[in-house]
Amino acid sequence: MSAAGRSEDDPGQSPLVDQEPDPGQSTPAVAEIAASSENVKVSSTPESPHPVENEEEVGERVTSEDLLPAKHRVPSDILKSLEQLVSYTDSDDDPEFPLPALDDVSHLALISHSIVAYLSHLDRQQLLRVTNSISGDATRWLGTLFHFAHPASSFHADNADAVLRTVRLAIVARCPGYLEGGIPALAQPTFYISENTTPMRLHYACRQLGIPLEAIKVIPEHSQSGTMDVTLLQKQIQQDVGNNRTPLLVVADIGASLCGYVDNLLRLRDVCKAHNMWLHASGHGLAALVCAQNQGHVEEVLHSMALNLGSWLGVPSLPIVLLHRPLQNSALSAFESDPILSRRLNALSLWTSLQALGRKAIAERLHVAFQTCSILFEIASKCEGIRVLSHTPGAQTGASLSDVIQSPFDVQALFDAAAPVVAYQFDGSTTIPLGGSVSSAAAASDRETAEGLKPLEKINNASYFDRLNSWLGQILQRDCPNFDFEVIEHPTHGSCIRYCPLELGLGEQPPSSENLESFAQSLDAHVDILRATIKHKARFIHLVERSEVLRLVPLPEWAGMGGVRFVPEGWESLLTDQAKTELNKLNIDLVEALKSTDNAFSLGEGTDGLICVRFGMVTHETEVEELLDLVVTVGKSVQENSRVLDTMSEIVKKGIEAVTADLQRESEEKLWQEGILRHVPVVGRVFNWWSPPAKESGIKGRSLNLTQGVVESTENIYKYHMQMTGATAHQLPANRSPPTPMVQTPVGAPASPPVFPTVEPVPGNGNGSGSSEGTPVQSGEASGSMPAAPVATPSAAPTQNHVDHARTVSQSSAASSSVPELVAASSAINNN
Numbered sequence: 001m002s003a004a005g006r007s008e009d010d011p012g013q014s015p016l017v018d019q020e021p022d023p024g025q026s027t028p029a030v031a032e033i034a035a036s037s038e039n040v041k042v043s044s045t046p047e048s049p050h051p052v053e054n055e056e057e058v059g060e061r062v063t064s065e066d067l068l069p070a071k072h073r074v075p076s077d078i079l080k081s082l083e084q085l086v087s088y089t090d091s092d093d094d095p096e097f098p099l100p101a102l103d104d105v106s107h108l109a110l111i112s113h114s115i116v117a118y119l120s121h122l123d124r125q126q127l128l129r130v131t132n133s134i135s136g137d138a139t140r141w142l143g144t145l146f147h148f149a150h151p152a153s154s155f156h157a158d159n160a161d162a163v164l165r166t167v168r169l170a171i172v173a174r175c176p177g178y179l180e181g182g183i184p185a186l187a188q189p190t191f192y193i194s195e196n197t198t199p200m201r202l203h204y205a206c207r208q209l210g211i212p213l214e215a216i217k218v219i220p221e222h223s224q225s226g227t228m229d230v231t232l233l234q235k236q237i238q239q240d241v242g243n244n245r246t247p248l249l250v251v252a253d254i255g256a257s258l259c260g261y262v263d264n265l266l267r268l269r270d271v272c273k274a275h276n277m278w279l280h281a282s283g284h285g286l287a288a289l290v291c292a293q294n295q296g297h298v299e300e301v302l303h304s305m306a307l308n309l310g311s312w313l314g315v316p317s318l319p320i321v322l323l324h325r326p327l328q329n330s331a332l333s334a335f336e337s338d339p340i341l342s343r344r345l346n347a348l349s350l351w352t353s354l355q356a357l358g359r360k361a362i363a364e365r366l367h368v369a370f371q372t373c374s375i376l377f378e379i380a381s382k383c384e385g386i387r388v389l390s391h392t393p394g395a396q397t398g399a400s401l402s403d404v405i406q407s408p409f410d411v412q413a414l415f416d417a418a419a420p421v422v423a424y425q426f427d428g429s430t431t432i433p434l435g436g437s438v439s440s441a442a443a444a445s446d447r448e449t450a451e452g453l454k455p456l457e458k459i460n461n462a463s464y465f466d467r468l469n470s471w472l473g474q475i476l477q478r479d480c481p482n483f484d485f486e487v488i489e490h491p492t493h494g495s496c497i498r499y500c501p502l503e504l505g506l507g508e509q510p511p512s513s514e515n516l517e518s519f520a521q522s523l524d525a526h527v528d529i530l531r532a533t534i535k536h537k538a539r540f541i542h543l544v545e546r547s548e549v550l551r552l553v554p555l556p557e558w559a560g561m562g563g564v565r566f567v568p569e570g571w572e573s574l575l576t577d578q579a580k581t582e583l584n585k586l587n588i589d590l591v592e593a594l595k596s597t598d599n600a601f602s603l604g605e606g607t608d609g610l611i612c613v614r615f616g617m618v619t620h621e622t623e624v625e626e627l628l629d630l631v632v633t634v635g636k637s638v639q640e641n642s643r644v645l646d647t648m649s650e651i652v653k654k655g656i657e658a659v660t661a662d663l664q665r666e667s668e669e670k671l672w673q674e675g676i677l678r679h680v681p682v683v684g685r686v687f688n689w690w691s692p693p694a695k696e697s698g699i700k701g702r703s704l705n706l707t708q709g710v711v712e713s714t715e716n717i718y719k720y721h722m723q724m725t726g727a728t729a730h731q732l733p734a735n736r737s738p739p740t741p742m743v744q745t746p747v748g749a750p751a752s753p754p755v756f757p758t759v760e761p762v763p764g765n766g767n768g769s770g771s772s773e774g775t776p777v778q779s780g781e782a783s784g785s786m787p788a789a790p791v792a793t794p795s796a797a798p799t800q801n802h803v804d805h806a807r808t809v810s811q812s813s814a815a816s817s818s819v820p821e822l823v824a825a826s827s828a829i830n831n832n
Contacts, residue, residue, distance in 0.1 A: 100506040105356045109315050112349035119345065127345075135344040138351045142307065142321060145359065146289045147296040147409065152326040155319040155347045159282070162306045162322045163201040163251075164208055167191070169304060169324055170249045170278035171209075189248040190240050192217050194228035196257035197282075215245075226261045226391070228253065230271065237275055249278045252302075255285030258488055258498060259390040260421030266412050269301050282306040284502040287366045288418035289411075291401070296409025299325060313365060314504030315353050319346050368510050369501035370401055373419045376499060379520045380424040385531050386523070387427035389493055393419040423488070425469045425496035426530050427458060466495035467559035468530055471617075473497045479522045482515040484508065532620040537561050539624050540615070549632060553612040555604055561615040563604045564628075566590050566635035580610060587611040589638045590631070597630065 089097045102110070119130060139153040156162040175186050189211060193199055195218050202216050217236055222229045237247045250272055252263045262285050272279040281302050289298060298305075303325050310318030354362070374393045380386050394400060394417045404410070404417040458465045473487035476497065484505070488498045501510045511519075540561050544552045553563035566587055571579060591613055594601040600622075604614035613631060618624075703712055 102506070105313075105315055105353055106506060108356050109317055109349040109353045112352045113317060116345055116348050119348070131345050134351045135347045138321075138347045138354065139323075141354055142323060145362065146286070146305070146307065146323065147292060147298045148305075148323050149297055149299055150326065151299065151323040153324070153347075154322045155344065155350065156322060157319065157346075159306060159308070159320055160201045160204045162320045163280075163282075164205040165322055166278070166280045166304055166306075166324070167202075167205040167209065167249060169327065170280075173278060173303075173327055174246070174248055174276065186246050186248070188215065188243075188245040190215050190217055190245045191249045191251070192219055192233060192236065192247070193251045194218075194253045194257070194261075194263060195220055196226065196228075196259070196261055197251065197253045202251070221261070225395075226259065227263045228268070230264060230267045233268075234271060237271070241275075247275045247277050249280060252279060252281040254281050254283035254305075254415055255391070255418075255420040256283030258421070258490060259423045260284070260419055260500070261391050262415045264412065265301050265415070272303075278303045280304045280306075284308075284312070284420035284500065285415050285418055287312045287420065287502060288370060288401070288405075288414050290363050291367045291370065291405045291418070292409055292414055293405055294407070294409045296411065298411055301411055309350065309353075311504060312369070312502045313353070313357065313362065314506070314508050316506045318350050318353060321347075321350065365510070366502075367401075367405075370418045370420065372501050372510050372516070373422050373499070374401065375516055376422045376519070377419060379516070379523065380422065383523055383527050385426055385527050386424050387493075388422070388424045389490065389496055390421050390423040390498075391419050393417055420502050421498065421500045423490070423496050423498045425490075425493060426465065426472055426527060462494055463556070464559075467557070468533070469495040469497065471559040472526055472530060475526050476519070476522060480515065480519045482511040483519060529617045529619060532622065533561055533617050535620070536618055536622060536624050540628075543624060543628050547628065547632070549635065550628065553604070553606040553610075555606065555612075555614065558604065558614060560600075560617055561624075563606065563612040563614045564631065565606070565610060565612040566631065568639055584611040586635075586638060587613060590635050593634050593638060594631065597634075598627075600627070 087097055087099060119127060122130065135153065135155070138155075139151060142153065143149065143151045154162075154165055156165065171186065171189065191202055191206075193202060193216065199216050199218060203213060205211075206213055206215060217240070219228050219233045219236060221227060233250070240247055250268055252265055252268050254262055254265075260283075262283075265279075265281070268279055271277070279302055282305065286305055286307060289296075305323055307321040307323065309321065310316060357365075377388060377390070377393060381388050394404075396416045397404070397413050399407075399413065399417055401417040404413050407413070470487055473485055473495075476483070476485050483499055484503070486498050487495060490496050504510075541552060544550050544562075544564050548569060549567060550564045551567050553565050555563045565583075567583065568586075571583060588603065588611055591601060591603045591611075594613065600616045600618060602614045602616060604612045606612050615627070
């Protein structure tokens, strides 16, 4: 902290006061030293008793990261550190960040931005000459490409700035005295926009100009075409005129919305001409003007249009171009901070890119993009179960884009034939028969009535169908990386999949014919799975509701067939915390067993926090009854295995208690029989030497016989070196029966011995048919312990627990349809 910034109460420093120098004293030289963000005056003479700041105090407040390095760095090191910053991430899994590749055109566009920074420091006259030449060339070239005769232009960093410029153009055209009178010179200006287009850019323009947001009027879409309802627009204009408002601007949607709808420009032109309004157009559909071969005059329909060439051509950092009718009004220059540099010099990247591509290549790229959308629309519309939501190419005229671009120039027919966006979704609202063998609607209806089932409909299961479409979108993104599919939320139709080839990223190109064929196959295969899933889901719900041990579990984020929980009979009335834990463990073991049978099963968790079995996507060949029977059978098997383990653990626990009691009692009896003197140190050794104890008087060990549920002494094991059971009796000399153990103590187990289930073992559950070994207990002088006799299990017919279930994806009936091929753009576009 500098001295000027210290408190007056600081005893260590005195306040710094500016005073007139004493003429009788010499004034020391003063040097300016930067301390933190303040300038502090420090005397350069060594006699200064109190230095205000020093480097140690600076270091206490400012870390080394906050200070610019004192020594300079060579440019190569700086670029290397920048490369390290951009090319790597903080993730340990994938530390390298793949940078997109640059082609020649993209490289030239990026270099142009550096050149702009250099040109801005030229001499003013030279800069004016260069800027006029660059912006003039780009404007003329774009006017020719987009059939806009004698346009004026401005170049913007984003669409919001372009809309702000458009609003100012509309204001100046309607009110030439805008500069003198400002907004009050207009009687409450009003702007009109379709509800399919976002009004955020108009909001930005209104805030910049001080116009209230209520000046923006959102016109509803037409119920059939999805475009701006011109009839409602006329009613709104008449109502605003009656309220002393000034209709000023109409923004037409030419493929700017999510579904690529195209407003009727000819009708909007008539409305704007009648009320002296400015008509502005924006959207990807404007790119179709480049494909038209015959000369036209779009300026006769529009006043201005915004062109996003960087997105359409896949070239980075190109400015948004606003082409408009020229206005001879000096008021426009008042909006510019610098008439030479503002919205003109940044056209250099566009100027270089247009020349690097050429008119023919630009027309070919845009033509291929529209043709790709047309083919995708045809593929999606022919796929059973898919509903296309976007604009239909040629919906009004019925003509294809190739026919329209060779016909006389018709701006409305051109925009109608060119679809810049394809948006579709899996729609399950159509009736789907529940059984594959039902041949007529009457039979299907009878079956539905008998079983109380109805096909799933989207109107009643909108959230579930949103999950299905989200799953389909993710699958297509994985299988078709050449298509930039995105899953969007439509305000009316919910989740849908959108593709726009005119929203290209850095280095991206439209897909090829092979990519289109691959997309058709992938879409057909996965939609077939979705149809099978919703077909079986109704049957699945019906069967689970009738089951005694299965309960339906709602899974809000799961797109599969559904979830069930295995609940043994009587458990629902005793769902304590401990019971819930046991129930979760039971269902976890059930899922692990089912996974080895079919990948359609997975572990899930319901909204109540309890574990459940999730069913994934299925095919038409899937038998829902067999899957649910498999869950019930394996669930009961896992439950029985759990019971056997509980019984065995109880027997072992009680056996250990009995062994402990027996050995304690036998040790006490031996003590009293042999006398206390044998156990006294030193004296006991003399007494045992004088009177040796009997050889058979030691404490005998114990073994646990799980078959009979008794604890037996181990003298026979050490005598014959084997466990004595009926199966080993023939190994004794002369086939004598094994002697009965001297000690046999029941352990308090159930009267009947445990019977192990003979079901087929499930991987992951280590219990099944077979033998269990006894648990020996050693103590005292027993030399060791041996396992008891194996459990004798009654023979039973093996139970088939697992059902072989083949999950193959069936081919749809539409798989044989051929995908239209991309027509070479050179055959549809003149090379002149």
